[in-house]
Amino acid sequence: MSSNQRIITDNNKSPLIQVLSLMFLVIAILSCFVRTGAKLYMIKALRVDDILIIVATVLAACQTVIVFNACEHGLGQHFEVLSSSDRETFFKSQYATNTMLIASLLCCKLSGTMSLRIMAQKGQKWIIICEAVVSAWGITALIANFFQCQPPTPWLYGDNDKCINLKAFWTYYSTANIITDIIIVIIMAENVVKIQTSWSKKILVMSVFGSRIFVTPAIVAQIHYSNKAFDSADHSFSIWPASITIQLVQCLTILTVCLPNFKPFLDSLESGQIRVDDLRRQGKTIQEWAEQQISSSRSCIENTAQ
Template sequence: MAVTATDHSPIVGIIALLSMVIAVLAVGVRLVIKYVITKGLSMDDYLILVAVLFCVVQSICIVVAATHGLGKAESSLSEDNLDTVFKAAYAAEILYVASLTFAKLSSLAFVSFLTQRIGMKEWIFGGAILVWAFTAEFAVAFQCQLPRPWTGQCFDRDAWWTYFAVNNMLIEAALIVLPALLVIRLQTAKKKAALICFLLRIVVIAVIILELYYRHRTTHPSALTAWPVSVCMQSVQSLAILAACIPYLKPFMEGLQSTGLHPYLYPKQSQGSYATRSRKNFGSQELRKLAGVTNRTNVSTDPQEWEAQSQSSQSHIIIRETRTWAVDVQSTAGGD
């Protein structure tokens, strides 16, 4: 269908499907990378999985609304089609809040697992997200009088969506600041890569501002005038899910590992072998600092073992490194 001045429904349907595909692919790539590295999933993965499931159902509701006339002039729609548009948009708003909530909780869980603790700040922040989510779901569910809460006599929805958007932006800002402060305190060459993966959430805040702008621009929402708000909702939802998945991309994971925040991302490489290597290196460095100490390293190979290993199923190069330390002790004796 062609897009005209009185028909923007194709734009709504395409954006809804595209946003859904981006969110599903982002979560799919995240889960695959996570499972390959850690051989398992954790709470933040389950939370983002729930978020993308709500996203899929919400996107389907928007597609249904677009199919029945969301983005078209109401004069061209039948009463049944118009009722379907408002019902589908109503359901999409409820699912929109749920999807955002689980995406934010997943991001918070990711930060908590990076630090290997859940402190008072994390509990308070998580509680604030849940309070925001419950109040939002209640308000959206009962925004208009029963038995038709999707249309009719409604409360001041402009004021409500302003409250919702402001709190949404504050939570997104906190999800930027909380991990960024953690990374900034660390001294590492790849700190910038780790910071970028959290700072990219600024794009989510920008689209929330755009959504709020279109909500206030539409004094009396209709099937025709409400389509920009639907497009912004789809964009905010998919970007929030994408922002929760970006830290799992290879460049950012390497940046997070280099900051020292890797026990969660790389549990196989944690303390045992790392501590052993550290003690060995520390001992070598301390010996080198002693005056009069020289270090000679001999590298040798055993031909018989080489040949025996080459005939086995697993061939390895055997290199023996022999370190010898010579300490010159100088003493002075006093004489007559």
């Protein structure tokens, strides 16, 4: 079977899933390395939001390894040609893959909300509510995934009479993923607007932090292909487009959370830019710059009010 899996054909999409999954994982790992390296180089420390994104990346790596194993046992091939052993391994791999995915996305989203909380410093009511909603979304999804089908084989979702409505569950989960992303972007924009600086810089910061909105098209594609897969009896083959979009969603989620720390923010001094080494001495990335500016703006507003 392994020799056949190296060739992408109309009846075998396993190699395609493996190649794209590996590519997405490399992008996610590099993003995490850049973020972590920038933080250690700039401020010589890692915060809770940094630890969470590292955990999310580790979970993504484990999830990708499981996807590779699933491909070796039938993912991307027609269900009817699989042995009973491969079918069992396929279902177990899907079960583990979904668990890792939910946990990884939860850590990513909590990392984003905690970064917002650190940046906002005051007036954190809506951010805390958002964190609570995100936590409830992730934890309930994990519980639903754990018990998606009747024990002792909760991974065997081929029998609809013994399982929850997986189509409805994953549609809810992915839709909530989009909605919480939009809420996080709105809260971020509300805080950045209060920064006392030029609109060009505000737009730059909002664009960097708001880049997570570009995950939405991938999530929509995931919903579409997942629903098609759940409607098919060819479980292992019909799910291959959904598997790829899931890996893409995971990659983009990690990438967009890491993006604000990719390079120092170029502020304007005389010529409109500040040297990178100046920012390095100050220990500021785009995120740190935004945190400082929002804090300064709030202080100015409070002093004016007094």
